[in-house]
Amino acid sequence: MKNYRNQEMAVLENQQKEILQQLVELKNQMLEIKKTLQSNKADLGLKSSPKKLPSSSLKIENVPDLIVNANPKNPPYSLLCIQRLWSNIINLKVKTYTHSTISKITKEAERLSSELEGFKCTESIPVISLRLIWKNVGADVELLVRHYPIMGEVNVLRYLSRLLQGPFNYELSPKCLEIDSVLDLCYLLLCSKSKGERINLLQQLDKKLGKSGWFCDSSSVSIADIAAQSTLKNIPSNEINQNLTKWLQKCTQQITCKV
Amino acid sequence: MVEDKPIEVAASGDSVKKPSKKDLKKAEKESKKAEKRASNAAVKLEVVEDDVSAGKYGVLPLIRSTSNFPQRAFTNVKDLNKRLAGKNVWVRARLHTVRGRGKQCFVVLRQKEFTVQAIINVSNTVSKAMVKFASSISKESILDVEATVTEVPSAVAGCSQQDVELVTSQLWIVSSSLPQLPLLIEDASRPEKNDDAESLSIRVNQDTRLDNRILDLRTPANQAIFRIEAGVCRLFREILTEHGFTEIHTPKIISAASEGGANVFTVSYFKGNAYLAQSPQLYKQMAIAADFEKVFTVGAVFRAEDSNTHRHLTEFTGLDLEMAFKYHYHEVMLFIGNVLTGIFKGLRDQFATEIGMVGQQYGMEPFTFLEPPLVLKYAEGRAMLAEAGVEIGPEEDLNTPAEKLLGRIVKAKYDTDFYILDKYPLAVRPFYTMPDPEDPITSNSYDMFMRGEEILSGAQRIHDPELLTERAKHHGIDLSKIASYIDSFKYGCPPHAGGGIGLERVVMLYLGLDNIRKTAMFPRDPKRLTP
Structure with missing residues (x-):
């Protein structure tokens, strides 16, 4: 009886070994595919920028269009910082609008609008498009990604830093x-x-x-x-x-x- | 004296038990008798008794512009306020409501949407006969009232001028109304949705309103609607004139159907037939070919469509524009978007009171928009719909429910009731639409939406006769019928694009009303030719 059990165990162990072997092979294959894909990506001009981080650290595919509602009395200057400081990694394309709840926007908001819209990024890097709407909201900036708003400028920053992963995700620091x-x-x-x-x-x-x-x-x-x-x-x-x-x-x- | 017609009111909710026809007639007869008695009495009193108020009240002779007439300065009801307290004023207004109580009579006077309370009290200058006379005047009669403006301790409920009332010293009927009204202004102005459970639930239905439009139009909401409508028209003209547009007038009697061929009214034209124009488009384009560069027109447009919906009329006012551009039709599309945004802004800033008045009766959400207007690609719109579970093919047009849904999605995302959808599939646009040179499926065309309903459909038109012929053939259109249209482009024509909006529809959607008949003064639909 004991013998029989041992035999059974041996068969099972062998099976497990085989499966593990197959998994290793599969993993190698996947890595191979990943490599070729990455080199393809690099060929598409992503390598041209010298300051470029390895593209694997950036995952900005499937980024939805971002909509930011802000009160012209509290312009979210951080958008300008992100656009300028991260301009070698992402191209933050901004289009600004004035909502009908605002009859006249402040000078500061107007200046921020023109600075954000006027920025031209020449490098061929991933584009994130953002619509900034001056609206009669509270002091909190609102970011609409899906159906619920993210409230507060710092929380918008947190969201963006997570979205961009890699070196910008401060949570890894x-x-x-x-x-x-x-x-x-x-x-x-x-x-x-x-x-x-x-x-x-x-x-x-x-x-x-x-x-x-x-x-x-x-x-x-x-x-x-x-x-x-x-x-x-x-x-x-x-x-x-x-x-x-x-x-x-x-x-x-x-x-x-x-x- | 009045045709026998019971008061038509539609009671919504739990209707009260209606009195029988017989009862109604009886009541009517009695009220008529009472009236007669009252008026006779008033006249008699004037003649017989030694009346302290004699010559201070009565029925004015018909005003026929005689050479000797009183020189009087009239004050508008809307200007009656505390600052005029103690002053003596003349007011010409309608009798809105009247309530007699022995020695005094309360009257509400109405001029346009403004109302003020007036009282007639028996005193040493006002006789009992005058009070009686006041109580007997039928509603909606036009009166000349001399009165002293008096401040009131507590606000007058139900009147627009709340801080004063008028203490009447003279009262003259300028034009009297029949005592039986087909609808009461009070009923017709009652808010559609009222949270107050105790308020009356009597409403006047649409057909009663339209059958008696001159009475219906006297309600504050209707006064406001048509002032707003005039505002849209004025703003459209102002903005375009400012941008160097020329207003043109196009013929409404035409020899051939402008588009397609169906949906036109045929009229007899001497020995033959002619048609009523269903769009000024060809003429706008001809004006462009004739070097006017930027043109617009405001005029009636006729559609012989037998559609009895909330948004179709057989005759409406079209605001159309056409404009030459340099290299890209977006020059025109964005311009039109800005013109409409300009109109919305003008309404928001100049017509806030009127919008509030309409809101009081119909309670709609304020219209929201973005400046500059939001532009989405047709493909983006399709993607947004797909995300919501509605699949629209790449060469398929949006049906009405899909349009509405997209409107709701856009509103939730961007909080705008107005947006532009660009690059429609070529297959769903008319033959003269310029195909997109970069994508064989799409075209250089756009629709604009308000509250999820299409208000404008426009495009770059083909200005090359050869391409136009080719596209017409592709659509299987009889070339002989459109020969003159194609000919207009034979002597060179600048690239151009344009579009047109329906005035009534834009006002309806701006105000969030549920029926286009509310924004047409005398609407025409398949079932209505009068008044």
């Missing part, structure tokens, strides 16, 4: 929590009603920046900087301290030099 807390501060700043509330939040934000060049001790502009600079541009400039003002200038420079 070891400073993820730090960045998240800066984003939350920005969100609270835009929601704040009183000056006292804002001053308190600005102090916390200032602490996060400290003496370092960029937020969260980063060596270059991160999503935290993008969110913070848009937020600071939306609050009265006399409430911002020297340290943050200096940083804001540097940030703006970084973006304008990309124009």
Whole structure:
């Protein structure tokens, strides 16, 4: 009886080995296919840009058309940062509209519109098209992807960073929590009603920046900087301290030099 | 004196038990008798008694523009407010409602959509006879009233002028109405949807309204609708004139059917027959061939379609434009889109009160739009529909339910009630539509939508006689019938495109009304030729 069982086990083990073998082969085949596909992609001109990241790190197929509703009193400057700073990876094509609930848009919104629409990306990189609609919404920016809106500029940034994967997904960074807390501060700043509330939040934000060049001790502009600079541009400039003002200038420079 | 016709009202909801015809007639007779008695009494009182108000009230002789007439400054009802308190004013208005109570009489005067309360109290200058006379005036009569504007402690409910009332000193009938009205203005102006369960549920049905259109048109909502309609027409003219367009007038009696051939009215024309134009298109195009570059026309358009729907009329007002362009028909398409957006903006900014008045009765969602207008490709529209589970073939036209659904999807996504759908399949467009040089399936044509209903269909027209002939043959059209049309392009013609909208339909959709008959002053449909 015992013998019989052992024999059965042996047969099973053999079968398992075979299956595993087949799986390895299948995996190799898949890798092969993937390689050829990637080289094909590269041939299509994707390699031409020297700053290009390996295309495997970018998955921006099937990105739906993005619709962003924003109040012209609170322009989402972060869109401009994304468009300029990520211009070697994605081509963010923006078309702006004014909704009928707005009879006249602010000068700031008008300027942002023309800057966003006027940006021409020459490189043949994946295109994401975004429709920015100036609308009588609250201070929160709304992003419509499917049927439910994503509310708040920082949450729109979070969504975009996840969408683009790879180096832009701040969630892969070891400073993820730090960045998240800066984003939350920005969100609270835009929601704040009183000056006292804002001053308190600005102090916390200032602490996060400290003496370092960029937020969260980063060596270059991160999503935290993008969110913070848009937020600071939306609050009265006399409430911002020297340290943050200096940083804001540097940030703006970084973006304008990309124009 | 009045033809025997019971008051026609449609009671919606739980209708009250209708009195029998006999009862109605009886009641009518009695009310007539009472009226006669009242008017006789009024006249008698004037003659017999020593009346302190004599010469302060009565029926004015028919105004025939005699050489000696009183020099009076009249105040409009809409201008009556606190600032005029204590002032003596003359008002010419209709009697909207009247309520007599022994020694006093409450009257609501109406001028256009504005109403004000007037009171006639027995006093040492106002006699009982005058109050009685006021109580007996039939509704809708036109009155000349002299009164003192008086501030009221609490707002007058149900009147547009809420902070004042008129204390009447003179009251004259300028033109009296028959006492029996086929419909009551009050009933006809009642909001369609009312949350207040206690309010009356009497509504006037569409046919009663249309049969008695002059009364129906006196409601605030109708006053507003036709002012808005005039606004659309004026804005269309203004915007286009500003952009260098020339207004042209095209013949309405034509020798051959302009499009297709069906759906035209035949009229006898001396010894032969002629047709009523179903579109000014050929003439607009001829004006382009004659170097007018940018033209528009506003005029009646006739369609002999036996369709009894909420959005078809057999005669409507067409606002059409045609425009030469340089290299791409999008120059024209986007221009038309901007013209319409301009009209919507004009309505939003200049007609807010009127839109509010229509809203009060019909309670619609405000019209939303984007500036510049949203442009979607036909293929994108199909993809959006497919996502929602409605498959439309690449060479198939959108049917009405699909159009409505797409309208809803676009509204949910972009929150706009107006959008343009570009690049329609060539197969579903008329023969003179320019095919897309880059895709054999599509054409250089576009439709524009308001609240999911098509309002404009336009395209780049073929301006080359050879290509036009070829396309006509492909559609199996008898070339001899369109020879003169093709001939117009033989002596050179600039590339051009255009489109046209139906005034009534645009107003209906802008206001979110459910029937085009509401926006046609005297609508014509297969079943209605009068009034």
